[in-house]
Amino acid sequence: MKSNQANMRKGVCKYCGQVRMVTSEALTPQDDVDAFASKECNCLEAQLQRKNDRKYEKAKRNIEIIFKNDPETAEILDMAARKIADDAIDGIAVKCGKMTAKVSGTGKGTIKVTKQEKDESSLED
C-alpha cells in the first residue's frame, strides 16, 4: 500500500554534499530526495544547474512549438537541447527530406531552434 504521508527526509546536494531537510513521501526513492535537495541548494554548482535547466526548458518549449507536427525530429532535438544546455555539445542539425532542423547554443547563453525548408528546383540532362 502506498503511503501519502509526508515526512521530513534528509536530502544530500549532489553538487556540494550539503544536507537539507525536505518534505517527501515516505516511499520516495532516496535518489529523488537527493535530487530535490540539489535543486533547492544555493551552492554555485546547483545555481549553475538551475540556469542550465531554465535554458533547456525554454528550448524545449520552442522545439514543441516549431516541431509540433514532427514528433520524431522534436525528440532528437529535445535530447540535443539538454546536452547543449549542459555545455556538452555546441549544436546539432537533423536533415529530413527538404527540411533541416537545427538546435544550437548562442553566445548570449540561449539556445536557438531553427527549421529550414528548402524549396529547391533542379534539372539534370
Ligand SMILES: [Zn+2]
Ligand atoms: Zn549544493
